[in-house]
Amino acid sequence: MGTKIGTQSAEISSPVYLRSYASVVGPKEGEGPLKYSFDEITDDEMYDEQTWEKAESKMVKTAYSKILSKGGITPSDVDYIFTGDLLNQCIASSFGLKESQTSFFGLYGACSTMAESLALSSMLVDGGFAQNIVAITSSHYCSSERQYRFPIELGSQRTPTAQWTVTGSGGLLISSISDNNNVFVKKITVGKIVDMGIKDVNNMGAAMAPAAAETLITHFKDFNISPDYYDLIVTGDLGSLGKEICSELVLANGYDISQNYEDCGVMIYDAKKQDVHAGGSGCGCSASVLAGELMSRLKKAELNKLLFVGTGALLSPVSSGQGQSILGIAHAVGIER
């Protein structure tokens, strides 16, 4: 049974564990600094499929199956799936999970989808509606580039503020049953839409940073805690530029996160060696960093309290073409052990 806290937050009162997790990523991600944290690194972007979209679906399917096997459960043990991705009509998720034979909730939260699915899963388990829920998302550099920007074959030049969409899928098993590592979800803040009037589609980090900052400030206020309550605060995925803006905006409101703040988009690539400009992005970015490096550090007790803040840019080429700004949203999930 949950409790509403403050204006936008909820406390999970029964034990809701992160029982299992898995990630599958592409070759570029597999060359980055987090390479040892992923469950599978594919040889190429096609993953033995004929299209990028099918490759992305296959990554979702593989990650889903790994989450179940690592959690020691069968498909029939899963009560619900929460999932979504960046492709129009979220086809990566639906085709990737079409054989799951499990009650299915489709989400659209852009790059905030991992946090959104984790928040909703935790609420449903806490509310007594489920024992096991899988929250899983994905993105793919090639399928995203051609849908949102240009076909990659054109070799279009990218601006310095552009982010690189992560090829990968990651997800977690949210459960009322522990795997004895005792990692659980405790504090949730669900974001509002923030419109700062930013229209530069090659600078998503700047568009999402105010939403991340607002959710962070609300989280601290609603729970009456300071940033040092957490060992680590991780946004996903603002990139290097957005991370800086977020940190400054939060500081301007009286909270200093400079000592314990990271961003999934910054963590996943080596900015010096890998040509990714402002860093990684995409639903698969925060998902594979959470369901890899971050969960692994929680399990090993290198982290005891983590605040995971998924950030999304709500826009489409049509909305931008019609002169609309880029809307930002961010959801925060506090994970403890």
Place this chain on the structure above:
Amino acid sequence: MGTKIGTQSAEISSPVYLRSYASVVGPKEGEGPLKYSFDEITDDEMYDEQTWEKAESKMVKTAYSKILSKGGITPSDVDYIFTGDLLNQCIASSFGLKESQTSFFGLYGACSTMAESLALSSMLVDGGFAQNIVAITSSHYCSSERQYRFPIELGSQRTPTAQWTVTGSGGLLISSISDNNNVFVKKITVGKIVDMGIKDVNNMGAAMAPAAAETLITHFKDFNISPDYYDLIVTGDLGSLGKEICSELVLANGYDISQNYEDCGVMIYDAKKQDVHAGGSGCGCSASVLAGELMSRLKKAELNKLLFVGTGALLSPVSSGQGQSILGIAHAVGIER
């Protein structure tokens, strides 16, 4: 606190009321048999905006504001919004609700989104996470046609099995507080993805009917009830062809729904006078029929038990172009008074 029932269902145990509802539709819908049930009928498809997408967003915005005012609450009383639509990246919902200043969950369930949002809202209220949640969806004939099929200016001929995307938005206020009409959500069945291998994108009804039938059969089995438990069973939106297929599939499994079964896509237009072929479709179809005619009949006690089954076709022009079939999904929400 909820209870998981059977394989895919949940029972809402505390009172979760449908406290308010509203709908805004376009001129064609306003000429149909349900014209007296809508809160607003627009003069044209543009609704004083410059693009169809912006018109759709404005319908969402207007419907949202009417739900609040009819429910006698202010924007700050709303704990969460669940919303989604058919446009790429769900821009109708996000731009329509960007000024809501309320915690926002984006969904993608194609035309099943109204039932999906209603199910999740009910679970969160029952779980103690919220007092008031708005579930709202939309669709627009012109924005959908150009995105999924052809620009309407081409005047392309439609097949007899094609459905007409409803222009409209509808939504409900799900609350722990009653408006004294005592209409509440009781029984929920969350659908799985059903893939029957159907690839004809001009026959969505046939693609969705097996999913609707499977969810109906599961609902009857999970709760151990027969179809006559409900005064009315309404799918939304299979259209005339899909409705027939669904009825036959359910009968082949031993349940006869022929006496108390309707479909939102059939109800919303006059098949003889309005040139809509197999009937209405789109997220806005089941939303405006539920948040209009059906809620009005429940309030007036003309209906005491309604089973609302939202049906969605999970596909995109890209998935169809790559030879993938049309996936179906359906969620059932039992509403009583």
